[in-house]
Structures are given as C-alpha cells and as structure tokens.
Amino acid sequence: MALYLNNAATTWPKPDCVPEAMAAFLRTGGANLARGSAASRDLSTLDLVTTCRERVSSLLGGHAGGDPRYVTFTANVTESLNVVLKGLLRPGMRVLTSSMEHNGVVRPLRRLEAEGVRLEVLPCSPEGFLAPRTLEEALREPADLAVLSHGSNVCGALQDLDALAPLCARAKVPLVLDAAQTAGVVPLDAARWDLGALCFTGHKGLMGPQGVGGILWRPDLAERCAPFVEGGTGSFSHEETQPTTLPDKFEAGTPNLPGIAGLAAALEWLAGTGIEVVAEREHRLGARLLAGLLAVPGLTLHGPRDGSNRLSVFALNLAGWDNGTLALELSDRYGIESRPGLHCSPLAHRTLGTFPQGALRLSPGYFNTPEEMDRTVRALEELAREGR
Ligand SMILES: Cc1ncc(COP(=O)(O)O)c(C=O)c1O
Incomplete structure (x- = not known):
C-alpha cells in the first residue's frame, strides 16, 4: 500500500x-x-x-x-x-x-x-x-x-x-x-x-x-x-x-x-x-521519524537536527546512493512516495550545501501514522546496508 x-x-x-x-x-x-x-x-x-x-x-x-x-x-x-x-x-x-x-x-x-x-x-x-x-x-x-x-x-x-x-x-x-x-x-x-x-x-x-x-x-x-x-x-x-x-x-x-x-x-x-492538534500530531510523527533517521548508518540529515523550530520536512542523503535512485527504490520496493532533487529551491540547497546533487525529502502529514514512520526508517536501514 x-x-x-x-x-x-x-x-x-x-x-x-x-x-x-x-x-x-x-x-x-x-x-x-x-x-x-x-x-x-x-x-x-x-x-x-x-x-x-x-x-x-x-x-x-x-x-x-x-x-x-x-x-x-x-x-x-x-x-x-x-x-x-x-x-x-x-x-x-x-x-x-x-x-x-x-x-x-x-x-x-x-x-x-x-x-x-x-x-x-x-x-x-x-x-x-x-x-x-x-x-x-x-x-x-x-x-x-x-x-x-x-x-x-x-x-x-x-x-x-x-x-x-x-x-x-x-x-x-x-x-x-x-x-x-x-x-x-x-x-x-x-x-x-x-x-x-x-x-x-x-x-x-x-x-x-x-x-x-x-x-x-x-x-x-x-x-x-x-x-x-x-x-x-x-x-x-x-x-x-x-x-x-x-x-x-x-x-x-x-x-x-x-x-x-x-x-x-x-x-x-x-x-x-484545531491547528494546534494538527501541529502537535505532525510534530510527534516528525520527531519519531527524525529519531529513526538519525540512527540510520550512512544517513546525512541536512538542516536542523533537533525537533524544535522545524516543520516535519526532512532532507537527507544516504551514503552510496544518488537521491533520485533512492527515491525510485523507496517507491518501487516499499511503496514510499518522497521527492528527490532540488525542490524548486537552488538557493536553499546552496545554503544547505546540497547543490547541485540535491537531497531526498520526506514530509509526513496529518494522515500518516507512527507505524509508517517506523516502516520508512526500516526501509532506509535496509537500503543503507545494501548500498548502491
Ligand atoms: C516555500 C514555498 N514557496 C512557494 C511554493 C510554490 O507553491 P505553489 O506551487 O502552490 O505555487 C512552494 C511549493 O512547494 C513552497 O514550498
């Protein structure tokens, strides 16, 4: 699914x-x-x-x-x-x-x-x-x-x-x-x-x-x-x-x-x-995903590394993987839909040090579940082990 x-x-x-x-x-x-x-x-x-x-x-x-x-x-x-x-x-x-x-x-x-x-x-x-x-x-x-x-x-x-x-x-x-x-x-x-x-x-x-x-x-x-x-x-x-x-x-x-x-x-x-309810749910999903991402071997997270002053929008690269290939693999093998590349934001990527290669972006929303965050982390762990 x-x-x-x-x-x-x-x-x-x-x-x-x-x-x-x-x-x-x-x-x-x-x-x-x-x-x-x-x-x-x-x-x-x-x-x-x-x-x-x-x-x-x-x-x-x-x-x-x-x-x-x-x-x-x-x-x-x-x-x-x-x-x-x-x-x-x-x-x-x-x-x-x-x-x-x-x-x-x-x-x-x-x-x-x-x-x-x-x-x-x-x-x-x-x-x-x-x-x-x-x-x-x-x-x-x-x-x-x-x-x-x-x-x-x-x-x-x-x-x-x-x-x-x-x-x-x-x-x-x-x-x-x-x-x-x-x-x-x-x-x-x-x-x-x-x-x-x-x-x-x-x-x-x-x-x-x-x-x-x-x-x-x-x-x-x-x-x-x-x-x-x-x-x-x-x-x-x-x-x-x-x-x-x-x-x-x-x-x-x-x-x-x-x-x-x-x-x-x-x-x-x-x-x-209630916006507060939406914000709180997205924050909790983001915090769970963030904690998992930071423990994946070879994963570099770009942007804020803690949960404060941030949205649940995460940019990452995985050692040995081109972020476009990684996005395709996540989609084909695990059904995970993400967005690789430069996100219409070359200036922001230059600021983050990810230009021109870009990054893979994961952005959970209100209708995602905690289990889905865990599934995503497991998929990335598997792909990190395989390398490409
Ligand atoms: C910060 C920011 N500005 C502008 C846009 C452009 O949005 P739209 O395509 O809805 O005009 C986006 C969409 O990704 C965005 O994230």
Whole structure:
C-alpha cells in the first residue's frame, strides 16, 4: 500500500469533505460569481466565496478585524507572490530576502532585479535559519520591502517570526511572508506580526485542492499595490479601467469556484480539528521519524537536527546512493512516495550545501501514522546496508 511522504509538495489525502464540497458545487451550485441575476444560486456562490474569505482571515489572523475584502484569491502562492512583488517593486527600490527561498520568490525577484530593483539576499545558517541580527543590520539602510519564506520546503527550518517581524515593523519595511509550508500547519497571525501580505497556497497544509491560493493583505499595502491582471470583475461594468476597491482590484476573470468550495470545506475541517492538534500530531510523527533517521548508518540529515523550530520536512542523503535512485527504490520496493532533487529551491540547497546533487525529502502529514514512520526508517536501514 502507498505510503505518502510528500506532503510538502501537496497534502494527501484530503479530508473527505473537500472533494464532496467541490462535487456539490459543480452539481448543484455552479453559478458564477457576481455575473448573474441575484437568483438564489448566484447568492449561494457569493455566500460561499465570502465565507471562504472569512475563514482564511480568521485562520491566518487577518488585519482590519478580519475584513474579508482583504483576502484575494489566486491560483497558488506563486501567483500571489508575483502579484505582490511585481505590483509593488519598481526600479531603484531595495528589497531584502533570504538565501532559503523557493523559486516562487527568487524568480520574480531576479526578473525585477534585471529591471533595476536592488535585490539583497541575506545569508542563512547552514541549517537554514535567518539570524535576526543579519536582518537587523540589513535594515539599517532604507529598504522598501522584505520577503521571507516562513518554513523551508527543503529541510523544514522554521524562521523565528516573533524576532524577525518586529524588526521589519520597527523599520517600517512591509514584510511579505511566503506561508506555503506553514499555513494550516503552524498557528499564524498576520495582524500580530504586522505582515504587509501573507501569501498562501490552498493545497498544502490548508488541505484544499490544487489551483487555489491567495493573499491576506494589510489594507495600506493592498492600496499601494498595482494589479497584475486586469479585466472583468462583474462589478463597475460601466468603467473601462480596473476597480480600485477590494477584492475586485486583484480578481479579474472568473475565479476557481470549485477550488474555493473545496478550500472553504478544508478550512472548516481545520478549524474544527484545531491547528494546534494538527501541529502537535505532525510534530510527534516528525520527531519519531527524525529519531529513526538519525540512527540510520550512512544517513546525512541536512538542516536542523533537533525537533524544535522545524516543520516535519526532512532532507537527507544516504551514503552510496544518488537521491533520485533512492527515491525510485523507496517507491518501487516499499511503496514510499518522497521527492528527490532540488525542490524548486537552488538557493536553499546552496545554503544547505546540497547543490547541485540535491537531497531526498520526506514530509509526513496529518494522515500518516507512527507505524509508517517506523516502516520508512526500516526501509532506509535496509537500503543503507545494501548500498548502491
Ligand atoms: C516555500 C514555498 N514557496 C512557494 C511554493 C510554490 O507553491 P505553489 O506551487 O502552490 O505555487 C512552494 C511549493 O512547494 C513552497 O514550498
């Protein structure tokens, strides 16, 4: 039977309510958003989308008392980051980021750098942490924006936002958070951290389907940010220019409504289960796996070696094995699904010392069991003995 340890790529399985809500929307709902006659099915769609915005804001600590207008839906966190970064940064501006970022941050920033934005990549430790002192020093010079990923998709290192966010707030530099790996897995509070924008994807820890993500805005940043996509919004149809009011400003074109239906159901499930419960379960599974991995002969763990300040995302190499071959062997012989390679994160792998060979990533999730952690360790022990 398949043993899924690739939850950092996308969580699986989803709670049953997610596919059920998506099917129900397509079967019996199905009206477009703000593009009907205010019939009851039109109103149900509006209610569904507003409810989903409210749930996002409530779960992630939205600004302005959780005003749902400040939740923008996108296709994924990559689109969210592109909207925010390309909508705010102009030639001559200075932006800070870390050396642990995913290409979802790095590639838009490199494009902007080529167009004249001053990009500064702050070095992280070989375990993947950004020291508050490094950020503090960089903030001595005026900056226009900082963008950081909260939790590493490669090695699980969790940045200390309680220390980092206040430094940005004090310097009045808006902080954009890539919460791809932490939303739904770690309690988040955008308002308390004074985040300029929290970018999320629906299909990882939030337990929703692929194809929906979003931005939780601080109102002043949403006002300053130029929209990336312009077009029909179902509102202000007499105007030939993009509305400036939210949420319409950033949501031209028909949204992924079945995806939003799935995400709304997933968020209800998460709220009912409790983020703390999810976090505690994943932490326990991770701690069990970590203890086992550290005892496998010839196994090198990259990133944090202890259970604190980390997600249950582990990067490793096994002596004598190419990590791609190892992933295939785990899958073919043991049914264990993992992810080898560079994880769309060359900069992070350089920081960890694993570029260009990469690493094998194991990422358990809420629906895994302790026995599955033990099975994985036994499989790696066997493969370590065999070598390749
Ligand atoms: C830290 C981080 N940022 C960005 C992304 C991109 O996510 P998506 O493909 O959902 O846009 C990922 C996904 O792996 C990620 O882990």
